[in-house]
Each structure stands twice: as structure tokens, then as C-alpha cells.
Amino acid sequence: MKKSSLAKLLFAMMLILLLALVGCGSEDEDTQGEQNDQGQEEDTNGGDEDDAEDDGIYSIDDFSPVKTNEGEAIDGGTITFGLVSDTPFEGTLNHNFYSGNPDVQVIDWFSESLLAVDENYAYTQEGAATFEVNEEEQSITFTIRDNVNWHDGEPVTAEDWLFAHEVIGDPDYDGPRYGQTFTSIEGMEEYHAGEADTISGMEVIDEKTLKITYANFTPSLLSSGIWTYPLAKHIFEDIPVADMSSSDAVRREPIGFGPFIVESIVPGESVTYVKNEDYWRGEPTLDGLTLIVVNENVVVQSLQNGTVDLVNSFPTDQYPENADMSNVEFLGDIDNTYTYIGFKLGSWDAENNRVDMDPDAKMADVELRRAMWYAVDNATVGERFYNGLRWNATTLIPPSHPDFHDDTIEAPLYDPERANEILDAAGYEDVTGDGFREDPDGNELVINFASMSGGDTAEPLARYYIQSWEAVGLNVQLLDGRLIEFNSFYDRVGQRGEDDPAIDIYQAAWGVGSDVDPSGLYGPNAIFNFPRYESEGNDELLARGLSEEAFDHAYRQEVYSEWQEFMVEEIPVFPTVYRAILVPVNNRVVNYNIPTNAGSEIYRYQIGVTQEEPYTN
Amino acid sequence: MWKFIVRRLLIALPQILLLSVLVFLMAQMMPGDALSGLIDPNIDPAAIEAQRERLGLNDPWHIQYVDWITGVVTEGDLGRSFRYKMDVTEIIGQRLVNTFWLSLVTLIFTYLIAIPLGITSGRYNDTFRDQMITGYTYVGFATPLFIFALVALWILGFQFGWFPTGGSVSPGLTPGTFEYFLSRLHHLILPALSMALITTVNTVQYLRSEIIDTKQKDFIITARAKGASESRVYNRHILRNSLLPIAAFFGFEITGLIGGTIFVETIYSYPGMGQLFIESINLRDYSVVIAVVLLLGIASILGALLSDIILSLVDPRIRIK
Numbered sequence: 038m039k040k041s042s043l044a045k046l047l048f049a050m051m052l053i054l055l056l057a058l059v060g061c062g063s064e065d066e067d068t069q070g071e072q073n074d075q076g077q078e079e080d081t082n083g084g085d086e087d088d089a090e091d092d093g094i095y096s097i098d099d100f101s102p103v104k105t106n107e108g109e110a111i112d113g114g115t116i117t118f119g120l121v122s123d124t125p126f127e128g129t130l131n132h133n134f135y136s137g138n139p140d141v142q143v144i145d146w147f148s149e150s151l152l153a154v155d156e157n158y159a160y161t162q163e164g165a166a167t168f169e170v171n172e173e174e175q176s177i178t179f180t181i182r183d184n185v186n187w188h189d190g191e192p193v194t195a196e197d198w199l200f201a202h203e204v205i206g207d208p209d210y211d212g213p214r215y216g217q218t219f220t221s222i223e224g225m226e227e228y229h230a231g232e233a234d235t236i237s238g239m240e241v242i243d244e245k246t247l248k249i250t251y252a253n254f255t256p257s258l259l260s261s262g263i264w265t266y267p268l269a270k271h272i273f274e275d276i277p278v279a280d281m282s283s284s285d286a287v288r289r290e291p292i293g294f295g296p297f298i299v300e301s302i303v304p305g306e307s308v309t310y311v312k313n314e315d316y317w318r319g320e321p322t323l324d325g326l327t328l329i330v331v332n333e334n335v336v337v338q339s340l341q342n343g344t345v346d347l348v349n350s351f352p353t354d355q356y357p358e359n360a361d362m363s364n365v366e367f368l369g370d371i372d373n374t375y376t377y378i379g380f381k382l383g384s385w386d387a388e389n390n391r392v393d394m395d396p397d398a399k400m401a402d403v404e405l406r407r408a409m410w411y412a413v414d415n416a417t418v419g420e421r422f423y424n425g426l427r428w429n430a431t432t433l434i435p436p437s438h439p440d441f442h443d444d445t446i447e448a449p450l451y452d453p454e455r456a457n458e459i460l461d462a463a464g465y466e467d468v469t470g471d472g473f474r475e476d477p478d479g480n481e482l483v484i485n486f487a488s489m490s491g492g493d494t495a496e497p498l499a500r501y502y503i504q505s506w507e508a509v510g511l512n513v514q515l516l517d518g519r520l521i522e523f524n525s526f527y528d529r530v531g532q533r534g535e536d537d538p539a540i541d542i543y544q545a546a547w548g549v550g551s552d553v554d555p556s557g558l559y560g561p562n563a564i565f566n567f568p569r570y571e572s573e574g575n576d577e578l579l580a581r582g583l584s585e586e587a588f589d590h591a592y593r594q595e596v597y598s599e600w601q602e603f604m605v606e607e608i609p610v611f612p613t614v615y616r617a618i619l620v621p622v623n624n625r626v627v628n629y630n631i632p633t634n635a636g637s638e639i640y641r642y643q644i645g646v647t648q649e650e651p652y653t654n
Numbered sequence: 655m656w657k658f659i660v661r662r663l664l665i666a667l668p669q670i671l672l673l674s675v676l677v678f679l680m681a682q683m684m685p686g687d688a689l690s691g692l693i694d695p696n697i698d699p700a701a702i703e704a705q706r707e708r709l710g711l712n713d714p715w716h717i718q719y720v721d722w723i724t725g726v727v728t729e730g731d732l733g734r735s736f737r738y739k740m741d742v743t744e745i746i747g748q749r750l751v752n753t754f755w756l757s758l759v760t761l762i763f764t765y766l767i768a769i770p771l772g773i774t775s776g777r778y779n780d781t782f783r784d785q786m787i788t789g790y791t792y793v794g795f796a797t798p799l800f801i802f803a804l805v806a807l808w809i810l811g812f813q814f815g816w817f818p819t820g821g822s823v824s825p826g827l828t829p830g831t832f833e834y835f836l837s838r839l840h841h842l843i844l845p846a847l848s849m850a851l852i853t854t855v856n857t858v859q860y861l862r863s864e865i866i867d868t869k870q871k872d873f874i875i876t877a878r879a880k881g882a883s884e885s886r887v888y889n890r891h892i893l894r895n896s897l898l899p900i901a902a903f904f905g906f907e908i909t910g911l912i913g914g915t916i917f918v919e920t921i922y923s924y925p926g927m928g929q930l931f932i933e934s935i936n937l938r939d940y941s942v943v944i945a946v947v948l949l950l951g952i953a954s955i956l957g958a959l960l961s962d963i964i965l966s967l968v969d970p971r972i973r974i975k
Contacts (some may be wrong), residue, residue, distance in 0.1 A: 124933045125925040127738050134739065211739060213705065216698025282739040300826065304748055305925035307825035327825045330923045334804060335819060338812040344819060524686025524938060532699075564699040 093357050094425040097617040100369025102634035106627040110645025113324040116626060119331040119345030125305025126330060130291035132266035133201050134212045134282040142349045143308055143328060145632065146641065148293025150265040151181065156636030157440045158551035159260040165317055172588065175254040181245045185317045187269050188298045195247035197267035199239050204268055206236065209278040218264050221253035255583040256593055261551035296321045296642035306330050322645035340365055343651030346623040353426045353619055364652035365621040370631045372616045373437035374548040375430050379610040380406050381541055383569035385534035391562050392569040399484065399541050404463035406608040407449060411459065412509045413502055414451035415613045422494050430612035432601035434553060441553045443598040448605045456509040473512040484513045487530065487543040490520035516540060530567050553597055554582055570609030578603060624652045659959065666955045673951045675719065681940045682715045688736035688938045733941035742945045750912060752822050753926035759842045761907060763850030768857035775858065776865025777888060787858065794855030800917035806848040807921060817844035820923035845922045849915060857900060864896035901968050905961025909954045
């Protein structure tokens with residue numbers, strides 16, 4: 038009898054243990070499922086982890102974007118590139134059709150832009166084509182170099198470049214690329230609407246020369262305002278536009294004119310490349326490379342045992358534990374994104390397609406917004422939540438654009454005293470004595486804060502901000518009392534123009550484009566202007582940044598410096614943190630440079646290895 | 655029996671139709687759509703809106719549904735995946751093959767482990783051997799699959815290097831060659847084994863309790879009294895009867911065969927159905943979501959039917975009318 042009751046007790050204890058284990062487990066899984074990869078969008082808190090011990094704080098200044106060469110490169114050799122993703126890549130392998138991030142990592146090895154860019158993302162004459170600007174005619178004439186050939190030996194021609202424009206401008210085109218870049222070309226909109234058979238602003242002068250005339254000629258054109266990816270006409274000519282993106286020429290035998298040629302593809306998981314001996318910059322050093330998809334959970338092990346030599350991006354939250362990995366060098370660069378807190382100042386006027394600012398909005402008082410900026414300590418957020426791999430942001434042009442980011446601007450820094458003073462002076466006082474301030478008219482002030490779910494830090498970070506504001510007497514509540522899933526977050530913030538009036542403030546992130554012009558995010562006609570903010574000063578500065586004078590670099594710099602300063606004064610949104618990207622590279626790899634580090638003179642064809650086998654840890 | 659099968663299939667048709675309406679409605683109710691992920695200052699919002707219009711995403715749901723169902727019925731066209739820019743049938747075809755092989759190998763491993771363990775455990779219940787086996791099943795119940803899969807990957811894949819650590823085949827091999835086949839098999843073993851070791855514990859437990867139950871039945875005593883040898887008693891009388899519930903369960907395994915498992919597929923970067931399903935939900939790739947749910951629905955209806963048929967074959971007491 039005794040024996041069996043002991044067994045029962047043991048059994049019961051086992052049950053309890055089991056429940057505890059399963060409990061912990063399923064919680065982990067929930068967060069993992071939410072870390073999905075959504076195109077270009079940045080979720081605010083991408084999977085970072087609170088490091089409670091706070092044992093190491095790192096700084097982006099300690100990382101170089103360029104690999105230190107350790108020894109001489111051998112002839113040939115192959116490397117393995119890890120594409121870090123928890124989903125297979127889609128396989129739309131052409132610059133003209135792809136829509137998201139995993140695919141472009143595959144494409145960039147075999148295809149490239151015809152024009153090269155400098156560190157500020159302005160076009161240079163170093164690429165496969167050169168150009169000449171004629172400001173009077175509002176036209177640019179491009180000349181493709183003679184030795185630029187497709188992988189099948191056919192020359193890359195002006196006709197191919199024109200063809201890319203014709204396909205993207207076609208009403209049947211199913212990719213997301215048709216936009217400002219195209220509509221600013223003369224005659225493009227008529228062509229798109231089907232009213233014209235040709236694009237009147239585009240003229241093929243000879244086999245290698247193309248002239249484009251613009252209806253809308255701005256300095257933005259010269260930094261990322263031109264579509265620089267030709268489409269091989271001799272291959273795509275016979276395919277109907279609607280079927281191009283699903284054709285074999287895109288999915289199975291993709292073609293480009295880059296340093297490597299696609300040899301074979303296992304859909305969604307790996308690609309092998311061989312070198313393109315005919316590459317226009319010169320024959321690549323490597324014999325070839327292999328690209329494989331690596332799950333975020335096993336990146337570290339794959340790097341340690343040499344399964345992959347390098348990856349496209351490394352989850353920064355795993356860095357502190359692996360900083361001393363001996364067989365790789367960690368390269369780092371400043372990401373072109375910023376996280377920010379936005380204030381809803383109006384709504385979207387769908388009829389006139391512009392923002393409709395409401396002077397009576399809850400957040401309309403700039404002093405209230407300023408106080409909220411002073412109340413939060415973003416430097417500590419960066420150190421405590423991100424080990425210093427994110428850090429306090431000051432302006433709305435991140436330092437990834439070194440010539441345009443103005444680091445002399447003094448943005449509000451954490452100062453709760455100051456925040457209290459500002460609020461007192463602006464008339465926000467606690468009349469009812471409940472510990473929270475009322476608005477100047479004595480009405481209760483409850484601010485609804487919308488924040489996205491995803492990643493382990495999303496919740497504590499949102500709580501931290503709410504507490505910081507509470508400390509200066511502001512009653513901020515999480516909208517609906519919980520974090521909001523990615524898709525509904527952007528729907529409610531207003532990506533389709535149907536803003537949820539319940540949102541007063543929100544936390545989100547922007548990846549800025551290569552062109553510094555912020556009209557697409559803060560212009561009065563931009564639907565992505567989520568704060569629904571406009572002012573004369575802003576309009577004027579944005580217009581000046583795109584004016585003719587702004588073709589002068591120094592002038593443009595000055596305008597955007599003024600704009601950054603202006604936004605620090607007006608605060609429709611305030612930036613919270615900038616972030617770093619880290620890329621570990623095996624020690625045997627030479628001549629490698631983080632691809633986001635624009636303007637370096639190191640190209641993919643120069644990548645080499647110092648020994649046949651990767652170093653292991 | 656044929657009458658029965660036909661009748662079941664006829665009942666299944668309206669079920670599937672209802673399922674398709676429900677799935678379609680629910681997909682519509684999800685916040686966001688396939689284009690909400692494209693918030694990017696480099697992409698013109700007008701272009702996105704034009705796409706929405708072109709894809710018919712702005713139409714009311716019943717119009718979208720009618721468009722879709724006519725395509726399915728008249729042309730067998732399940733639509734086009736927005737994300738993959740290819741036909742849903744093609745993308746599902748690609749993934750289904752991967753998942754099918756993975757599940758098949760898993761199933762084989764599962765039964766290879768479960769049947770000997772279950773029989774030993776049931777036949778010699780409450781001995782040391784049985785305790786070891788039940789001990790294993792408890793550990794199996796307690797271990798979450800995704801943790802076990804990660805540990806297995808770490809030890810067998812990374813530490814010992816016996817198995818590849820991701821993908822379904824080594825890059826650069828030509829499909830159809832023997833080498834390609836071997837490479838696929840090599841890639842399959844580790845994910846299949848780690849899944850089988852965890853999921854098999856159910857079957858072991860089933861079999862064990864079923865055997866213990868059966869061996870106390872009157873007909874077994876009768877068999878023993880007739881002088882049947884111990885091995886005959888176990889192999890012919892007990893085992894056959896104990897396998898019944900497992901056989902019944904087998905039909906449902908078919909659903910699992912094509913459903914895939916999100917954990918294992920994610921950890922081993924193995925492109926299969928489970929991953930496709932989850933990612934298309936996350937990215938609001940409706941046409942894929944609907945197609946996959948429908949496929950799973952049809953599979954479970956057919957699976958249930960198959961279970962009934964298997965049961966009637968192995969158990970003469972059950973007669974389907």
C-alpha cells in the first residue's frame with residue numbers, strides 16, 4: 038500500500054513539473070510567431086532582449102564596416118553566404134519584380150544597379166553606366182559602358198533600360214515599383230494610362246546611350262530618383278507583362294550582369310553561383326559562392342563551425358553573448374532607420390488627398406509634446422534594452438546619411454525637472470489631486486498610446502515610456518490595454534487613410550530611403566505622414582530641398598539641417614533611437630564590406646578567401 | 655461499402671463549400687491585407703492603392719468570393735499568391751512534396767519506435783523494462799518539440815556534424831540523380847527523427863494500455879486454456895486487437911502528412927506546408943491561406959473516411975452499411 042501511494046505522489050509531482058515546462062515553452066513560442074518579416078517595414082522592437090545583468094555596453098564606433106584583411110587571397114575558392122530568415126525566400130529573382138528583403142539578398146549577387154552611389158547615396162560615375170546632366174533641357178543622358186554584358190553574352194543596351202521602364206509602367210505590371218521615380222519622367226503617366234504607345238521622355242540614342250527627359254526635375258533624381266535596373270529585352274520580349282514575374286526567366290534561370298551567375302536554385306532555400314568571367318569590372322576572385330537560408334536560432338552555431346562564412350544580418354540581441362567568437366570578425370554599420378514616437382495632430386482627408394490638421398487635437402500643444410520628449414531617457418533605453426547597439430536619436434535624418442545628419446542640433450535630452458517646468462508653465466496642472474495633470478482647461482487628460490507587438494522588448498519598452506510620462510504627471514494608457522499586432526497597428530495609425538481617432542500617440546519606426554528628401558514621410562500630401570502634420574515652415578523647407586538651387590550640395594545640406602532643427606522645435610514626432618547593424622564575417626574572407634555602407638570602393642567581385650576551408654571556433 | 659463511401663463523399667461536398675465560405679470570411683476579417691507590409695517611403699502609396707484596386711481587394715467580400723469560387727470550379731484555378739507571384743497550385747505543389755517526404759519518414763520512424771516499445775511495455779508491464787519505457791514517454795510528453803528539435807540539431811548537427819543543419823537538399827545538385835536522392839534523405843533523417851522521438855510517445859502509451867487491457871480479456875484466457883503458445887497468444891490474439899485504435903488513428907495521420915509542422919520546418923529551415931501556412935497568414939497572402947485551409951479540410955474529411963474503411967477491414971465486427 039505504502040509503495041503505491043509513494044508512486045502516486047511521485048506521479049503527481051511529475052505532472053506539476055510537466056505543466057511548468059509546457060507553460061514556459063509555449064510562451065516562448067508565442068513571441069517567436071510574431072516576429073514575422075514584413076517587407077521593408079521595421080517593427081519597432083525587432084526581437085531584442087533585455088539584458089538584465091547589464092554586463093556589456095557596446096558602441097557602434099568600435100565596429101568597422103569594412104573587413105580587416107588577414108593575409109593574401111588565394112586564387113579561387115568559394116564562400117557560403119547565410120541569408121538569415123525564418124521564412125524561405127520568395128524567389129522573385131529580378132530587380133524589376135521583387136518586392137521584399139529576402140529576395141533582394143539573392144539578387145544582389147548576380148545583378149546590380151547600372152549607377153554606383155557615394156556615401157550619401159548620390160549617383161557617381163563609377164558604375165556600369167555614366168551620365169551627364171543637362172539642367173536646361175531637364176534631361177540626363179546615360180551611357181552604358183561597352184563591356185557590360187548580360188550573363189548570356191548579349192550586351193546590356195539602352196533598349197533594355199528603356200524596356201524596364203516600359204514594363205514597370207505597363208498597366209499589367211504586378212510589382213510595387215511604379216511610383217515617383219517613374220511618374221517624374223515626361224510622358225510616363227500617359228503611357229501608364231494607355232494613352233500613348235511610347236514614353237515620350239525616353240529616347241534611345243544609340244545602342245548604349247539613353248536620354249531621359251524629366252517633367253519634374255529635382256535634386257532627388259540624382260540620389261536614387263532614377264530606375265537603374267535594365268531588363269533583358271531579348272529574353273522577356275515574348276512574355277506578356279502580367280506573366281513575367283512568374284516566368285522561368287525570373288524564377289528558375291534569373292539573369293543579370295553582376296559578378297556571379299546563378300547556377301542552380303533550390304526554391305526557397307539555397308542558390309549556387311559561379312563567377313562571371315566576363316564581369317565588366319574584372320574577373321571575380323572567387324570561383325563561386327553558395328547562398329543558404331539560415332534560421333535565426335542557429336546563426337551562431339553555423340558561423341562557429343564554418344557552415345556559413347558570413348550572413349546578411351546578425352540578430353543584435355545575440356551579440357553580447359557571442360562578442361568573443363574567435364573565428365569571425367564583426368563588422369558594423371549604422372542602419373538607415375530610426376524609431377520614433379509620433380503625435381496624432383489631425384486626420385487624413387481622403388477627398389483632397391492631403392492631411393487635415395486639427396488645431397484642437399489633444400496633442401496639438403507643442404509644449405506638451407516637448408515635455409514628453411524631455412520625460413523619456415532614450416540613452417538609457419539604448420543601453421539597458423539594447424546593450425548600446427541602439428542609442429539616443431536626435432534628428433529625423435539618421436547618421437547613415439553622414440553629410441545630411443546634423444549632429445550639432447541640440448535635441449531635448451532626458452530631464453524630468455525640465456519636463457515638469459514646461460508642463461507647469463503651459464498650464465497642465467493637477468487640479469483634481471489624483472496625481473495626474475489635467476489640461477489647461479481643467480479637463481481630465483488621458484493620452485492613448487499605440488505600440489506594436491513583436492519581440493521580447495516590446496512590452497517592457499512600452500511600459501517604460503508610460504512610467505516615464507507618469508513620473509511627470511501625465512496619464513498615458515496603452516491603447517486597448519495591450520500591444521497591437523503589426524497589420525492592425527498600421528491600419529489604425531492610418532496607412533490607408535482611415536486613422537483611428539482613439540490613437541493620440543504611437544511608437545513606430547521608419548527606414549529612410551537613399552534619398553534624403555523627407556517629403557514622402559512628412560509632406561502634406563503624403564499618406565505616410567501619420568502625425569497628419571503640416572505647417573508653412575515645413576512646406577517651405579521641403580520645397581527648398583527639391584528646388585533648383587538644391588542641386589548645389591552645400592545648399593541642400595543647409596536646407597536639411599534647417600529642416601532637422603525645425604522638426605526638433607515643432608515635434609510632430611520625436612526620434613527615440615538609432616540602430617546598428619552587425620555582420621559577422623569569417624576571418625578567411627578578404628575585401629568584404631557591409632553592403633549598406635554605400636560609397637566604399639570595395640566591390641563584390643573582389644571578395645576572396647585566404648584559405649580553402651573556413652576557420653572554426 | 656461503396657454506397658457508404660459515395661454517400662460520405664456527397665456529404666463532404668457541402669461541408670467543403672461551407673468551409674470555403676467560412677475561411678474566406680475569416681481571411682477577410684483579418685486586419686491588413688497583402689499590401690500592408692509594403693509601407694516603405696520608397697514605394698509610392700498611390701502604386702499600392704492601384705495594386706489593391708487591380709487585385710480586387712477593395713471589392714466587398716461576396717464579390718471576391720464569387721470571383722474566386724468560379725475560378726476554382728471552372729478552371730481549377732486557386733488564384734495567385736501575392737507574395738510569391740506565382741500560382742497557388744504551383745507553390746503548394748512545391749511545398750507539399752517536401753512536407754510529404756518529411757512526414758512519411760517521420761511516420762515510419764514513429765511506428766518503428768512505437769510498436770516494439772509499446773509491445774514490450776504492455777507485455778511486461780510493471781517490470782523494469784516497462785518502467786524505462788514509460789519513463790521515456792513521460793519525458794517525451796514533457797519535452798516541447800521545438801526545444802527538443804533545437805537540442806537535437808545542436809548535438810547531432812553542429813557538435814558531431816553527422817547531419818546537415820538546414821534545408822532539404824545540398825545546394826548545387828541536379829534533381830533526379832542518385833546523389834540528389836541521397837542528399838535529400840540525409841537532410842530528412844534528423845528532422846524526422848527528432849519529431850518522431852517526441853510524437854511517438856502517444857502511440858507507445860496507446861499501445862501499452864491497449865495490450866494490458868486486452869490481455870486480461872476472457873478470450874485470451876480461453877486461448878491460453880486451449881494451449882496456444884505464448885508467442886501465438888501475443889502475436890495473433892493480443893496484438894491484432896490492440897492495433898485497432900492505432901489503425902483507426904492512421905487515417906488522421908494523413909492530415910498530418912500534408913499539414914506539416916511549423917516548429918521543425920522553421921528550425922531546420924525546411925520549406926514545407928506548415929511554414930507556408932503561417933507565413934501566408936502573417937503576410938495576409940489570402941489566396942494561399944484559403945487554399946491551404948481547404949486542402950487541410952479536404953484531407954481531414956478524407957482521412958476520417960479512410961479511418962473508417964481501415965477499421966472495417968481490420969475489425970470484422972464493424973460493418974459499414
